[in-house]
Each structure stands twice: as structure tokens, then as C-alpha cells.
Amino acid sequence: MARINEHYAKLPASYLFPEIGRRVRAYSAAHPDARVIRLGIGDVTEPLAPAIVDAMHAAVDEMGRRETFHGYGPEQGYDFLVEAIREHDYKARGVDIAADEIFVSDGSKCDSGNVQEIFALAARIAVTDPVYPVYVDSNVMAGRTGAAGVDGRYPGLTYLVGTEANGFQPEPPIASPLGRADPGSPPPAATDQRPAPPPSLEPVDVVYLCSPNNPTGTVATRAQLERWVAWARANDAIILFDAAYESYISDPALPRSIYEIDGARSCALELRSFSKRAGFTGVRCAFMVVPKDVTGVGAEGKRVALNALWARRHTTKFNGASYVVQQGAAAAYSAAGLAQTNAQIAFYMENARLLREGLGPLGFTIFGGVHAPYLWLRTRDNLTSWQFFDALLDRAQVVGTPGSGFGPAGEGYFRLSAFNSRANIEEAIARIRNAFG
Ligand SMILES: Cc1ncc(COP(=O)(O)O)c(C=O)c1O
Numbered sequence: 353m354a355r356i357n358e359h360y361a362k363l364p365a366s367y368l369f370p371e372i373g374r375r376v377r378a379y380s381a382a383h384p385d386a387r388v389i390r391l392g393i394g395d396v397t398e399p400l401a402p403a404i405v406d407a408m409h410a411a412v413d414e415m416g417r418r419e420t421f422h423g424y425g426p427e428q429g430y431d432f433l434v435e436a437i438r439e440h441d442y443k444a445r446g447v448d449i450a451a452d453e454i455f456v457s458d459g460s461k462c463d464s465g466n467v468q469e470i471f472a473l474a475a476r477i478a479v480t481d482p483v484y485p486v487y488v489d490s491n492v493m494a495g496r497t498g499a500a501g502v503d504g505r506y507p508g509l510t511y512l513v514g515t516e517a518n519g520f521q522p523e524p525p526i527a528s529p530l531g532r533a534d535p536g537s538p539p540p541a542a543t544d545q546r547p548a549p550p551p552s553l554e555p556v557d558v559v560y561l562c563s564p565n566n567p568t569g570t571v572a573t574r575a576q577l578e579r580w581v582a583w584a585r586a587n588d589a590i591i592l593f594d595a596a597y598e599s600y601i602s603d604p605a606l607p608r609s610i611y612e613i614d615g616a617r618s619c620a621l622e623l624r625s626f627s628k629r630a631g632f633t634g635v636r637c638a639f640m641v642v643p644k645d646v647t648g649v650g651a652e653g654k655r656v657a658l659n660a661l662w663a664r665r666h667t668t669k670f671n672g673a674s675y676v677v678q679q680g681a682a683a684a685y686s687a688a689g690l691a692q693t694n695a696q697i698a699f700y701m702e703n704a705r706l707l708r709e710g711l712g713p714l715g716f717t718i719f720g721g722v723h724a725p726y727l728w729l730r731t732r733d734n735l736t737s738w739q740f741f742d743a744l745l746d747r748a749q750v751v752g753t754p755g756s757g758f759g760p761a762g763e764g765y766f767r768l769s770a771f772n773s774r775a776n777i778e779e780a781i782a783r784i785r786n787a788f789g
Contacts, residue, residue, distance in 0.1 A: 368757035401692035407683030429456025482758035524583035569720015
């Protein structure tokens with residue numbers, strides 16, 4: 353008899369996207385002539401850049417010739433890609449990352465779900481609320497939590513609440529040595545008048561941070577990241593920094609990497625993905641940086657480098673991203689690749705600007721959409737997230753994502769994605785203006 357991992361039973365049947373699908377299907381069945389515009393899913397819509405396509409074609413041709421065929425590659429990634437990452441993502445921003453601190457993978461979803469397994473089950477994990485659900489669910493599956501409460505939260509996890517008052521960028525759990533004043537951060541665009549939640553007092557070992565953030569589209573300032581790094585160092589904690597959307601940051605003063613903050617090399621791991629920066633959602637390539645200075649505590653208090661643990665995990669459970677895919681990813685760093693992918697990002701961000709400027713005058717309070725491809729709207733007329741979903745679908749035939757699907761603090765908010773054609777974005781704005789203007 354094979355006993356199953358019963359922690360899986362704690363996960364609610366996947367609700368958010370299936371429920372969105374169910375409601376859209378029901379609407380379309382009742383209104384067969386309606387053309388529904390989907391601004392709900394965080395998937396890119398532009399095709400691969402020509403420089404990437406050419407590099408992948410050439411790599412396929414290599415694979416078809418005996419002399420240039422590649423079998424298993426290095427588990428951590430081919431040198432040509434690792435060196436491109438070191439040079440363009442880090443050295444160019446004054447950060448020195450060694451080749452053996454970079455682990456190429458087939459996606460940040462896997463990395464962000466898998467990384468928890470190098471920590472003890474007893475490690476206290478903190479996540480933000482609202483949050484990218486993978487961080488939560490992977491810890492539930494591992495057995496770090498009890499069953500979800502009525503509010504959907506899991507006992508055993510620490511939740512750091514994002515609100516309008518803190519610009520959806522919660523403070524570290526315990527007031528950091530640098531204090532809480534943050535003259536560097538812009539004030540939130542608007543406030544719902546409620547004060548920011550006080551920092552959690554729970555001692556935390558590991559925290560997941562995501563900036564630019566999915567779902568809120570907000571971005572952490574340098575001062576905020578400095579406070580997180582100071583907190584982690586003072587409390588012997590580790591930051592898992594998900595920078596999947598870093599290429600959408602347009603203000604050069606904002607850090608794109610946690611390692612731009614002094615001291616982060618000893619307390620932070622960073623996750624990056626080619627999905628949103630180079631249209632790789634269907635191609636699959638990402639990487640995680642694990643500096644050798646980051647340590648955890650092993651038996652009898654011995655310090656153990658996380659780099660060695662992750663290297664062991666990666667080489668045991670992963671056999672490398674495909675050669676063809678890694679050649680495509682490396683081409684994203686060529687002069688042509690950079691120009692073409694930057695143009696795609698600019699295209700999506702122009703969509704985001706149009707959405708912000710089109711919907712703002714209708715009385716929506718809007719966050720994000722400046723350094724991220726997501727807009728986070730406060731619903732109008734005090735509608736709940738799902739009530740607003742239904743209203744938008746019914747009155748404008750536009751689909752978004754209810755904020756409550758990302759955690760209880762997302763209730764009353766709504767995520768719109770800028771990943772779409774210009775024609776669809778313009779049509780969606782016009783319809784929403786008609787329906788809600
Ligand atoms: C915050 C965040 N991290 C990671 C991912 C997953 O990226 P990948 O396509 O590399 O698995 C996503 C995808 O939407 C995301 O929003």
C-alpha cells in the first residue's frame with residue numbers, strides 16, 4: 353500500500369484560473385457573439401525575437417550533425433550562457449558573480465518551488481500577501497504548514513501584508529537596524545487611509561520577495577531592499593529574491609538585482625527567468641544565483657554553504673536545460689537580441705501605459721504598470737474582486753484576475769496584464785470606458 357503525501361490534501365483544489373475559465377465559458381455560451389478580451393493571464397503574446405530564432409535554428413542544425421551533436425550538457429548550464437549572464441546581468445551593473453554561483457534551469461517556477469527543499473522542515477518561512485502562489489503551495493506540499501484556515505492562510509507560514517499604505521511592499525518582520533524611515537521611496541499613488549500594517553514580530557528564517565512584483569506590479573526601492581538585507585544579516589535569515597520581471601524596470605536608479613545592495617551576497621539567492629524578458633514562456637529557460645557566501649546552519653551549529661547544497665540538488669535531480677534552448681537564451685544577450693527583446697518589453701510597457709492612462713480617469717486607483725507588466729486596480733464601488741470580475745466580463749467582455757486569488761490581502765483588488773496585442777488593449781480600454789465611464 354503506497355501512502356500518499358497527505359500534505360497535498362491541504363491544498364485547495366486549484367481554484368483561481370479554473371474558476372476564471374469556468375465563468376468565461378459560461379458567459380461565452382450564453383453570449384455566443386461576444387468577443388472576450390483576456391487580460392488575465394501572465395503569458396507573453398509576442399513571438400520570439402528573430403535573433404533568438406536564428407540561434408535556435410543554428411543550434412538544431414548542430415544537433416543534426418555528428419561532429420557538432422550535443423548529448424547531456426553541464427547540469428549548471430553551458431559556459432557560453434553562464435558567461436553571458438555574468439557579463440550582462442551582473443558585471444555591467446557592478447556585481448561580481450562567479451560562474452559556479454549560477455545554476456541554469458528550465459524555469460523560475462521550478463526553481464521557486466524547489467528551493468525550499470534545501471531548508472529544514474522547521475525553518476520558518478515568510479511570504480507576502482498578496483503573493484505568487486508557488487511560494488506558498490510548495491511549502492504546503494513539503495509539510496511546513498497546517499491545514500488552511502477559513503481566510504485561506506496556512507498556520508506555520510508568516511504572512512507579510514501588502515497594502516496601499518505600504519505601497520504593497522511590506523517591511524521586514526522585525527524593525528530593521530536601519531529603522532523604518534524611507535525617504536527614497538515614492539509615496540503610493542493613492543491611499544485607502546488605513547495605516548500600514550505593523551511589521552510582523554514572528555522570527556523568520558527565510559523570506560520570499562518578488563520585485564517587480566507579481567501580482568501588484570509594484571517595485572522595491574533601493575532603500576527598501578537595503579532594509580531587507582540589513583534585516584536578513586542582523587537576523588541570520590535568507591532572502592529568496594524573485595526578479596523574474598527585472599527587465600521591466602525602466603528607472604536606472606531602481607535595483608534590478610538584490611546584489612546591487614551591499615551585503616546581499618551573504619544573505620540572498622536570486623531567481624531570474626527568460627520567460628518575460630525574452631518571450632521564453634513556451635521555450636523554458638531560467639537561472640538561480642546562489643552565492644558561496646550564503647550559509648545555513650547544519651548539525652551541531654556547523655555553517656553549510658547553500659551553494660554546495662543547491663549544486664547537489666541540481667546535479668541529482670536535473671540534467672541541464674537543452675542545448676538549443678540555451679543557445680536561444682544566449683542570443684538574447686547579443687546586440688541584435690538585446691535590441692529586439694528590449695523593443696518587445698517597450699511594446700508591453702506601452703500597453704501598460706495606455707491601460708493606466710485609459711483607466712485612471714474612470715476613477716480606478718491604479719498601482720503598478722510602470723516597472724512591471726501588471727496593473728493592480730482597486731475595484732470601484734466597493735465590489736469584491738470576484739464581483740468586479742463578473743461586472744467587467746458582463747459589461748465590457750474583458751477578463752482580468754481577481755486579486756483575492758493571490759491571498760486575502762488581495763481582496764478588493766484586480767490584476768490586469770499588459771501582455772496582449774495593441775489592438776486588444778485599445779479595444780479593452782474603449783469597452784471599459786463605455787461600461788464604467
Ligand atoms: C513571480 C514569478 N516568478 C516566477 C515565474 C515563473 O517563471 P518561469 O516561466 O520561468 O517558470 C512567474 C511566472 O509567471 C512569476 O510571475
